[in-house]
Amino acid sequence: MSSSKALSGMAYLDRTPRRLVTLYLPLGLMLVFLLFPFYWMAVTAFKPDAEMYDYEKFNPFLIAHPTLENFRKLFLETDYPAWMTNTVIIAVTSTFISLFSSVCAAYAIERLRYTGSRYFGMAIFLAYLVPPSILFIPLATIVFRLGLFDGDLALIMTYPTFLIPFCTWLLMGYFRTIPYELEECALIDGASRLQILTRITLPLAVPGLISAGIFAFTLSWNEFIYALTFISSSENKTIPVGAITELVNGDVYHWGALMAAALLGSVPVVIFYSFFVEHYVSAMTGAVKE
C-alpha cells in the first residue's frame, strides 16, 4: 500500500487533460464494457414484452413502464423457487464440509508436519489444477453407482473436490503466518492438539476462514457442469442449470423471464460479495501468490 501512496506522490506531474486521455477515458470505456451486460440484464428483466421487442417506439436503454410481470411468471409458473432453495442448500453444505476438511488438512500439513506432509501439500496443489471438464464423465458413473444421481447429495459430495484443494491451499498460507511460539506456549501449559487448534490457531485464522468460505460459496453457487450432468428432474436443479434448460421451450425464448432469472440468481452472490470484497480479493490473490 505504501507504494501506491508514493506513486500518487509522483502523480502530480500528470496534468488533468493528460490524465483525461491516459487514465479516465480508457478506464471509462473498460468499465462500460465490463458492466454493460449487467445493465442490459437488469433493464430487460423489468421491461414488459411490448417494450422488449419494440426498439422504435421505446428507447431500448430505458424502461418506460417498469413491471414485475417477468418475476411473477418466474415464481408462479416455473420451478424457480425450488432451484433457489436447492442452490442455497447445496452451496452452504458443500462450503461447510469443505471448510471443515480443509482446516483439518491444512493444520496437519502445516503444523503437525507428519511424515510426508510436504508431498500431501504438493498433491493438494495438483488436485487444484484438475478441471471438472475432464472429471464429469467418470464422476457421473460413480454418482450413478452410489445411488446419488438426481439428488442434492450428488452435488454436495462432488463440489468439495474443487473446493477442498482451494481452501486447503489458502488456509495453509494463513496458518504459516501464525507464530509457532503461541502453540508451543499452549503445549507447555498442557493443551492438547485439538485445544490448540480450536482455541489458538482458528481464532487467529478467522480472516482466512472468511476468505475461504466466501470463495467456496460463490464457486459452488456458480458451478454448472456437474449440476447439468448429475441432475435430471426440474425440481432438483440449481439456478444456472434450471434457467438454461427449463426456461427455453424449443424455439420460444422467454427473454423477460430468462433475464429475471439471471438477475435474481446473480443478486445473492453480488450482495454476499459486496460485504466481503476485501476478503474475496485476498482469497483470489492469496491463492495465486503462494
Next chain:
Amino acid sequence: MRLLDERNVMGAMFMLPAAAILILFLAYPLVLGLWLGFTDTKIGGAGRFVGLANFVSLAKDSVFRLSVFNTVLYTVVASVVKFGLGLYLALLLNKSLPFKSLIRAAVLLPFVVPTVLSAIAFWWIYDSQFSIISWVLIKLGWIDRYIDFLGDPWNARWSVIVANIWRGIPFVAITLLAGLQTISSSLYEAATLDGASAWRCFRHVTLPMLAPIIAVVMTFSVLLTFTDFQLIYTLTRGGPINATHLMATLSFQRAITGGELGEGAAIANAMIPFLVAAILFSYFGLQRRRWQQGGRD
C-alpha cells in the same frame, strides 16, 4: 519415537475427511476416466477394453479435429487479449484514482456473477433480431442490417471469444494489481532519476518484477479457457454446424447426450497433454528467479 508415532497418527486423523473425499471423488474418477477412454462403455451398459480404437476413430473424425482447432483458437486468442487488457486495466487501477475501491469492486463483478447467468445476458445481446449492438450500429449508420452473431460460423467464434474475454479480464486485472502493489516505489524513483522513460520503467522494472505472478495467473487463465464449457453450452451448444464446439462441449455431447461414455472420456483425455504442456511451459518458462527477491541469479 512415541512423539513421532503420535504425530503421524494425529496427522492421519486430521487428513482423513479431506483425503477420503478427494480419493473417492477426484483421484478415483481421474483414473477411471483414463480407463474409460480405452473402452466402448455406453450409458447403462458395461464396456469392453478396445485399446486405442476410440482415439483412432477420433483422429479420422472431422468434428473432433474441428473442436481441437476451435479450442486452440479460443484459448490462444482469448488468453492473449485477456492478458493484454487485464494488464492494462491493472496499470490504470494502480494509479491514484477517486473511488478506487468502488471501481475495483465493480471491475470484479463479471468474475463473481455465475458465468451461465451472465452468458444469458450475452445471449440476448447477441440475439439475431433484437441485438442491441446491431441496433446501435444501424442507428450510427455503420451497418445496414442486423448482424447474425451466433448463426454464422466465424461470427459465432468471435462472439464466444469476446464473451470469454469479458469474463476473464477481472481475474487477470485484480491479481496483477495485487502484484503491482508489492513492487517497491523506490525502484521507479531510481529508474526515473536515471532518466528512464515511462515505457522503459514498465519494460525493465514492472514486467520483470511481475513475471512470476504473470506466470501463475496466465497458467490458471489458460487452464480455465482451454477446459471451458459453460459459455459455449449457454451461447451456442457447439453450433452453428459444430463451428464453436470445444473439446469439453464435444465430450459432453458424445458422452451424456449421445450416451457414448467411452468416446466422450477419450475426448476429455485428449485435453490432458495440452494442459500438462501449458502447466510445464509456464512453470519452467517464467518461474520465480532469485534476483526478483533480492538475491543473485
